[in-house]
Amino acid sequence: MIGAAAQARDSLGVFEAWGAFRDPALSQSGSQSGGPRCYAIAMPVAAQSAGFAAVGSWPRQQVRGQVHFRLSRMRAADAAVILNVGDRRFTLVAGQVDAWAPDARADAAIIAAMRSATGMSVQTRDAGGRGFADTYALRGAATAIDAAALGCARMR
Numbered sequence: 085m086i087g088a089a090a091q092a093r094d095s096l097g098v099f100e101a102w103g104a105f106r107d108p109a110l111s112q113s114g115s116q117s118g119g120p121r122c123y124a125i126a127m128p129v130a131a132q133s134a135g136f137a138a139v140g141s142w143p144r145q146q147v148r149g150q151v152h153f154r155l156s157r158m159r160a161a162d163a164a165v166i167l168n169v170g171d172r173r174f175t176l177v178a179g180q181v182d183a184w185a186p187d188a189r190a191d192a193a194i195i196a197a198m199r200s201a202t203g204m205s206v207q208t209r210d211a212g213g214r215g216f217a218d219t220y221a222l223r224g225a226a227t228a229i230d231a232a233a234l235g236c237a238r239m240r
Contacts, residue, residue, distance in 0.1 A: 101224055104228040105122065106232070128218040129219045155183060157181075168205050199226045205219040
């Protein structure tokens with residue numbers, strides 16, 4: 085696993101609170117698994133939060149613009165996960181600590197909303213039943229998403 089962690093990521097740029105990166109998408113054994121991935125990523129505004137928001141592309145799998153959230157806390161099993169982007173609201177599908185758009189159409193709608201909003205938040209309840217929200221600034225998000233898409237466009 086150390087070999088996979090030591091693999092260099094190519095920085096495609098940092099744009100306000102968002103960064104864009106390309107990496108080889110290694111398997112756990114350290115071998116190439118399906119080619120590169122490119123993604124825009126940001127941490128929540130609250131510095132103590134362990135979560136992140138990302139928009140990724142895996143060109144060889146023909147996946148583009150997939151939205152992913154790592155929640156800052158473990159989610160209650162029965163808790164809905166709601167994403168608010170500007171004045172738009174989306175229900176996400178979720179595991180214990182990860183959440184995604186339910187389909188490619190929702191991914192596209194979320195990214196479109198991100199391009200015109202100044203902030204977004206992911207809300208749910210934690211395993212103890214307490215509500216929480218991870219909040220993200222969206223300045224630089226559109227540029228980082230575009231940089232990540234372009235970073236993998238050359239690698240089909």
